[in-house]
Amino acid sequence: xxxxxxxxxxxxxxxxxxxxxxxxxxxxxxxxxxxxxxxxxxxxxxxxxxxxxxxxxxxxxxxxxxxxxxxxxxxxxxxxxxxxxxxxxxxxxxxxxxxxxxxxxxxxxxxxxxxxxxxxxxxxxxxxxxxxxxxxxxxxxxxxxxxxxxxxxxxxxxxxxxxxxxxxxxxxxxxxxxxxxxxxxxxxxxxxxxxxxxxxxxxxxxxxxxxxxxxxxxxxxxxxxxxxxxxxxxxxxxxxxxxxxxxxxxxxxxxxxxxxxxxxxxxxxxxxxxxxxxxxxxxxx
Numbered sequence: 659x660x661x662x663x664x665x666x667x668x669x670x671x672x673x674x675x676x677x678x679x680x681x682x683x684x685x686x687x688x689x690x691x692x693x694x695x696x697x698x699x700x701x702x703x704x705x706x707x708x709x710x711x712x713x714x715x716x717x718x719x720x721x722x723x724x725x726x727x728x729x730x731x732x733x734x735x736x737x738x739x740x741x742x743x744x745x746x747x748x749x750x751x752x753x754x755x756x757x758x759x760x761x762x763x764x765x766x767x768x769x770x771x772x773x774x775x776x777x778x779x780x781x782x783x784x785x786x787x788x789x790x791x792x793x794x795x796x797x798x799x800x801x802x803x804x805x806x807x808x809x810x811x812x813x814x815x816x817x818x819x820x821x822x823x824x825x826x827x828x829x830x831x832x833x834x835x836x837x838x839x840x841x842x843x844x845x846x847x848x849x850x851x852x853x854x855x856x857x858x859x860x861x862x863x864x865x866x867x868x869x870x871x872x873x874x875x876x877x878x879x880x881x882x883x884x885x886x887x888x889x890x891x892x893x894x895x896x897x898x899x900x901x902x903x904x905x906x907x908x909x910x911x912x913x914x915x916x917x918x919x920x921x922x923x924x925x926x927x928x929x930x931x932x933x934x935x936x937x938x939x940x941x942x943x
Contacts (some may be wrong), residue, residue, distance in 0.1 A: 685730075687706040687708040687709070689707075690704075690805075692807055694809065701807055701830055705734035706734075728756055735755055735756060747788050757781060765791065765792050797823060797825040810829070813832055845859075854887070858877070858881045886917060
């Protein structure tokens with residue numbers, strides 16, 4: 659991985675030279691991708707996996723104090739479909755080159771706005787979006803460099819990296835509620851007069867997010883007025899029950915059960931509605 663600027667330039671020149679035929683050759687460091695979803699936001703990493711191959715890595719193959727592509731071949735990239743927080747710092751949506759400056763104890767990670775570049779040989783610090791520190795820890799031997807994206811909650815995930823006998827992680831957080839509500843409001847504003855599903859979905863999110871619950875009832879009334887469905891009757895019944903208005907919820911759940919028996923869901927779904935209704939009607943102890 660350690661190459662002089664001249665050898666890197668020669669590689670670029672070779673890649674740019676037209677060939678008589680399109681010949682694909684295997685790469686010693688295979689390409690890999692990993693992605694994950696935080697709420698409705700996609701986080702994806704594309705990289706090449708160098709192998710240890712019996713070499714001394716830290717301080718030799720990968721020198722301390724120098725900008726490294728955090729992989730092999732092209733620069734490793736990380737992309738976010740929406741704005742996020744990386745290690746507590748705001749990062750706009752987009753794709754970034756992900757570099758590292760390894761140290762003996764602490765590393766600096768770099769998100770650079772020029773995503774597509776060969777290695778880190780021509781990286782311009784003026785294009786850096788973010789720099790932050792991580793402290794690698796000792797771990798199990800990992801022959802091929804690996805990234806992972808692990809959910810840590812409804813609004814966050816952890817990016818894991820491992821190679822040789824080192825590993826580090828950093829958090830990515832997303833304002834899921836704000837993003838979803840922006841989409842919901844846009845969809846409601848653009849919904850056609852005969853669209854009964856958009857207000858239903860808006861109400862479903864309101865119940866899930868525990869916000870704008872009064873509006874959710876209005877949206878469900880709008881949905882029901884367009885088309886009566888066991889979906890919208892069930893959800894309105896659940897919202898009323900959540901609000902402590904079980905007496906009002908019971909006839910709506912009965913209507914949901916009636917509509918479900920006319921076709922649509924499997925019988926197990928209807929049986930679930932009936933069990934819910936029975937629990938509401940049972941005398942309180």
